[in-house]
Amino acid sequence: MAGSEEVDPALVRAAQRGDPMALGELMEILAPYVGRICGPIALQDGPDAAQEALILVLRGLRGLREPAALFGWVRVIAGRRVPISAMPVEEVSAPGDPELAVDITDTLARLTPEHRAVLVLRDIEGLDEVQAGRILAVPPGTVRSRLFRARLGFRKAWGS
Secondary structure (H helix, E strand, O other): OHHHOOOOHHHHHHHHOOOHHHHHHHHHHHHHHHHHHHHHHHHHHHHHHHHHHHHHHHHHHHHOOOHHHHHHHHHHHHHHHOOHHHOOHHHOOOOOOHHHHHHHHHHHHOOOHHHHHHHHHHHHOOOOHHHHHHHHOOOHHHHHHHHHHHHHHHHHHHHO
16 A cells, blocks of 8 residues: 555655655655545546645645655545545446436435445445545544444435
8 A cells, every 4th residue: 555655755855845856756656646545436536536636735745744644644635635525426337227226326315425435435346444444534433433324324215
């Protein structure tokens, strides 16, 4: 996982001072990492979410006090930039039954963005609680509680 990689603190400091070569190198390191955070949730909007997150990283880089915290700081920014309200409910499919796909899509659309995100990550994308928590920048316990409420909400919406 890219978040466990270390970046040379001198590179981060040079980028913070505005060195264009250092900024370019740092963005080459961070772009794939941000893409892995934004992509699973935003799907077709993943590149846009990643680009927005990288812009915020560039704008806020000078305020990062500790270069060792770079990946955690970037993860938080990227997790907040994912357009959760535009979750890809239209991507849900029900092989062989288009009416069921429409029902599932409609039911997912009734959930809050936070519940929809955790439900899609866990039950559709197949990520575990730790992976989903990293993407959403929340602890695994929050993922579990949101997932419980999301599944309950889905069942209620499905029945109505």
